[in-house]
Amino acid sequence: MSSAAPRAFDHAFVATLRQWAEELGFDALAVTDTDLSAYEAGFLAWLAQGFHGSMQYMAEHGLKRFRPAELVPGTRRVITVRKNYLPVDVAGPAQVLGNPALGYVSRYALGRDYHKVLRGQLQKLADRITAAVGPFGYRVFVDSAPVYETGLAEKSGLGWKGKHSLVLNRQAGSWFFLGELFVDFDLPIDQPVTAHCGSCTACITVCPTQAIVAEGVVDARRCISYLTIETDEDIPEALRSALGNRIYGCDDCQLVCPWNRFAKTVTDADFRARHGLDAPSLIALFAWDEAEFLRRTEGMAIRRIGWYRWLRNVAVALGNWLAVASTDEADPIRQALEARRGRVSPALDRHIDWALAQGAAPPQAGSGA
Incomplete structure (x- = not known):
């Protein structure tokens, strides 16, 4: 990313970003800073208990996932996005889970690889920003590299971390993907929302x-x-x-x-079930x-x-x-x-x-x- 003095943009520009995100197929966009230090102790405790199993990369990357500016030097803000994925035209989960002759595939994986879908849309968002403000430093992430998506989504107000560890949103539940655009300029940041799981332990x-x-x-x-x-x-x-x-x-x-x-x-063709x-x-x-x-x-x-x-x-x-x-x-x-x-x-x-x-x-x- 650029080593020049960072530029800054205002709330009106964030509103424009939200409009572009909607046009590109996202369901929400928010902004946060790069400070995820509050999550580090919990992660270290999780690793210490061996809860990561054979996912050695979780330990190898250490705390870099909580330090966006170390992962991508020059990062000032993280633009987070949410995209709903629950397909409308699929067999009901209860119907499949109740029939032992059938196989159940998690609903997120029934269609096109979400990494490709969101990465392409985030790149288009970056292209629009470039067209509007000129070249800038950025990097796109979709469930890739050591990035703590849950914390970024929570800090930016896209939702809260539920008891099942997934991000929840009052208007959208949890059937959505997350993506991030690390940028080298300043933006007004959004505020986290309060958690609303209450005493529920259903999950x-x-x-x-x-x-x-x-x-x-x-x-x-x-x-x-x-x-x-x-x-x-x-x-x-x-x-x-x-x-x-x-x-x-x-x-x-x-x-x-x-x-x-x-x-x-959603009726998005990318997320329709393939091959039955x-x-x-x-x-x-x-x-x-x-x-x-x-x-x-x-x-x-x-x-x-x-x-x-x-x-x-x-x-x-x-x-x-x-x-x-x-x-x-x-x-x-x-x-x-x-x-x-x-x-x-x-x-x-x-x-x-x-x-x-x-x-x-x-x-x-x-x-x-």
């Missing part, structure tokens, strides 16, 4: 693996989103049954949150070879986990279905699992063997059964 209670260990504190090692997306390690056997048919992420804490009755659904992944057949998904996986997930966030993790997650879901399957359902499940055994990796085989063990053994020929 803590509903978590299938009890991963929310304190208000606003998540033990990633137990979180289904971490287990199905972030880590390539074996899913702990003690937690596999709790995953149910959740094969990519988990929305339970959002689905139960009272504030999400105010969430806005809002209510897919587990058996069909487990039959995908790597080429099919790559083809079907092109341009989607799902592709980031790779084919092995995808199969691992589906194998666990098939095991959970087998545990409650009827006799007619059990044989196709076993056949699907056994067809993959020995063909991908020992790690997948361990999950397949566990899945097969969830159903009662079929009668043996000549046993008189």
Whole structure:
């Protein structure tokens, strides 16, 4: 960023930024400074307890995520944006979660990769600023690099950190993405909003693996989103049954949150479900070879986990279905699992063997059964 004396712009310019943001497809824009020091102690305590699991990058970047001006020298302000993503034309979550033959994919991942969507729109915002004020120093972030998005969103007034650790907004719930534009000029800053969770603990209670260990504190090692997306390690056997048919992420804490009755659904084509992944057949998904996986997930966030993790997650879901399957359902499940055994990796085989063990053994020929 520029080393020249910083420029400053007024409230009228912020109002213009908000207008541009709306025109570009964002649902809110706010401004904050770069001081996130109030969040550092909590993060260090979280790391000390090992709650980051195998996400070593969380520790390696240290406190840089709370110091925007160290991450991008010259940063004076952070422009934060919110974009709603809950698609209107998808199968209901309860319908999918209640059917063990289907796989549940977190609603944010059903369409185009949000990193690409928001990054492109933020770049267009930066281009408009450049056209209006001339060249300036900036950098775009969308859930990337060591940036503490929750704190920036909270400080700028986009919402408050809920007990599930996600940002909540009184008019929009929590079904939205966040993005940031670090800039090297001064702007009037917005004020935080007060928290409105009150005594509600619905998200803590509903978590299938009890991963929310304190208000606003998540033990990633137990979180289904971490287990199905972030880590390539074996899913702990003690937690596999709790995953149910959740094969990519988990929305339970959002689905139960009272504030999400105010969430806005969107018709944005980028977030429409692709390839029927809002209510897919587990058996069909487990039959995908790597080429099919790559083809079907092109341009989607799902592709980031790779084919092995995808199969691992589906194998666990098939095991959970087998545990409650009827006799007619059990044989196709076993056949699907056994067809993959020995063909991908020992790690997948361990999950397949566990899945097969969830159903009662079929009668043996000549046993008189």
